[in-house]
Amino acid sequence: MPPTPNRQPAKPTGLECRMAVLGADVRLTPHRREVFEVLQASTDHPTATDLFTRVKDRSPGISLATVYNCLEHLTGAGLIKQVHLERGQSRYCANLHEHVHFHCETCGKVIDAHPAADFDPAKFWNLPAGTRVSRMELAIHGTCSACAAR
Amino acid sequence: MPPTPNRQPAKPTGLECRMAVLGADVRLTPHRREVFEVLQASTDHPTATDLFTRVKDRSPGISLATVYNCLEHLTGAGLIKQVHLERGQSRYCANLHEHVHFHCETCGKVIDAHPAADFDPAKFWNLPAGTRVSRMELAIHGTCSACAAR
């Protein structure tokens, strides 16, 4: 039996490329990179199938399962966010700035809304002492200005 | 052809009972009443199948489809609220006071949290002029005090 090799943890080299955000990291494989780039280029808040359609134009062989897989890894690494606005498909968002989502119930459009500079969400709700908050998700539903104008 | 009878719109009489809230109304049929009462008596935020199980103790013949149907009507009438905390099953809530939901990611418990008296949500997000807000849904995720103590 050969001596136990002094195996190092795999390090990124060559084509392999990692991005680290908030301590987590992902290997940015070609598919993951494309899903990420397509999402970053999207101003709407696409669903997994929306992204599947868009990425297929660039990588015809990609499968929906891979898109879901990529989204899961990217979400886990904190590179993108999963958004739950209503029942049905989840939506995804590459805007990492703190923001909330406005959802127009008439046309379905989703708009990012950013909080006022002095907004401190934690102090507005009377959570029991000892509660730890890891994230908040605010969905505002209504009618967007374009629809309201009609 | 007989003369057109002067048909009046159906009015609630006898056992039939309506509740009107915010302009909407529902006939409170026995099943709807039971689903509503069971939800009001629940301190957790039950899912449709949770409610189905609980209501079946009182009305063994009820079907899951009817529970969904009742929940839809009660929600439409504004008597209860549908809550989306995570992917998967919707939860329901009979607390009509303005409040947000805290979701413990460790034990799954959901706690109602009420806003501070001076909280005016509308002014904290820079929504485009002309936007009309009909409702807001805030989910706060984290660890409840009991789980945090462990």
Next chain:
DNA sequence: TTTAGAATTAGAATGATTCTAATTCAGAAA
């Protein structure tokens, strides 16, 4: 070149919800 593990895939499986078509029921009209 071999190996080990991760990524990817197609398709099956799952879970929640919604739909469908038939039946039952309540109250109004005859």
Next chain:
DNA sequence: TTTCTGAATTAGAATCATTCTAATTCTAAA
């Protein structure tokens, strides 16, 4: 009372989004 109409209810099928599975491919290190 009996009939009628529309709503409520039902079981089961259908749908939809997602997750799982098992096989295959790929990457980078040994």
